[in-house]
Amino acid sequence: MRRHQKLIVPVIQDKETWQRECTVSDGAKGHADLWANPPPDPMTPSRSQFETLYNERRTEIYRYILTLRLPAANAQELVQEAFLRLFQAIESGTSIGNPRAWLFRVAHNLAVDERNRQALAVEQADSTYLTALDLDTPELVVIGKERTRQLADAIAGLSKQQRACLHLRAEGLRYREIAAVLEISTPTVGEFLQRAMKRMRTAIYE
């Protein structure tokens, strides 16, 4: 497994966030509260909590890395590495208040490193982001084919950071969590999202 030098650790000492992020909803079965049996140190999750986090959250991290236009094999490897780093960091005593945001951040950094390594191929892929896909699906009829095409073009025209903000928001991250992932300020997240939303709205309604 590759080793990357950069590992930025956002420290948010917030047990409530831990509880929320480690609480896994499984639909009809109700909530499996990972804090039902708290470990000796309330900020140090147990192995079973690690495992649940890994099983429940890996898909969304994988999905996010794919939006950064990395090949699937790279994306899967980076997801596993991000989780491994999380477990190692916590075990070594690092305080991580929000493991989900932490995972997105480490995965994002790893993906950016990987992108830089594959710069040319990724730049080419970026220019066809979404627009090369089949947009003629029944679910999109309500938007309209032409509008859908315009929306896809608008998203393809967003900057990487605007698009990253958009996808992270769609994954349910709050502004300050997105800010921690992308190493920017919270107001900047708001500005990026506003620019992205404005462009998409224009594509749909004007």
Place this chain on the structure above:
Amino acid sequence: MNNNFREHPDESTVLRFLDGELTGREAAELRSHLDGCWQCRRNLGEWQGTIDAFLRLRETVQFAADPPPPNPWMPFDQLYPPPATPKPTRWWSILKFASVAAVIVVAVFAAVVVLRKPTVPPPIPMASTPVPKLTPPPTLGTIPSPIPPPTAQQPPTAPPSPLHGQVLAAQVLHKLGADLGEPVAIVPSPTHAIVRTRALDPRRRQTIQDALAKLPGVAFESSELQTVANSAPALAPAVPQTPRPKLFEANLLKRLGSAAAVESFANAILDDSDTIAIRAHAIETLDTLFPKKAPLSPPDRAIIDGIVSAHRAVLDRHVQSLRARLQPILDGAAGPSPDAASLSARATELDRLLNAAFAGAQVPLTDPELAVRIQSLLKDLEQ
């Protein structure tokens, strides 16, 4: 933001409302306004429709096109093997440990005695010289020593300096990411450090306050949201859309092939510039609070240098990114190297020029002058 939404709320406020980023009071005021305003309700509906359309596109097209993981996910126990069971302790290992510890204690004691030996006034007489009448040897405690004992070199329980409190506060704010443009400031005080927040989200404010509560000599202050919101200056009017400088536009279109690609390129540049400006401002703030001449202890100085290095690393990365993007379309001469105080000013100027080049803002420069100036600022920021 408009006062109590007597006027229509701006786009930013409506979007933050939809994202649950307004405070309870702000959200309530906006809801009250929406109850009586058809125009804003339609506006809100269009934003919500935009979100719906994006999610629909994402779920039905993008997710469907996302390749599944090529390999099965590594089982958790394989990814993160459980720690090996510790071997049972054996009696001889305890004995071995005890003997090693004893040797170390004896060695340290011997070293202490040897180190203090030169301070004993009378040298040991040689065998050939007559043995003088020895007086009883003084005890170790009464031997006069020209070198004070190590503990005497450090001031006993010196009160923590206000600067130390400021360093600790800066460290905590950096860890929380609260030094990247949020309205949080460290205010110097003769007696203690003050961390002051203004118009911050209550949860965020609480997080910062909790983190600072553990620090000695650090006080926390916050001002009310309403006060600041009322006194905040009105937002600057939107920059009118004007054509970009022809030199850049022609070059970019030629290189990138389409207007959408040019737009994306320009956005990426402006994003880089935003990050550079934020990090430069953070460095400048630290330089103001903890100038090189400030009487910081070496550990405190190391903490500040570490934070500055972290900001610098991000700044450098984005400057390099910016340079790599702009290199093909810029050509010019280098300027002088900036000092720490002007770093932020140069980053701000770069941001302004890039907005002129890629977002249509006005500057009194011709295209070639603009290119030379951007090139020069990039070189300055890299040094």
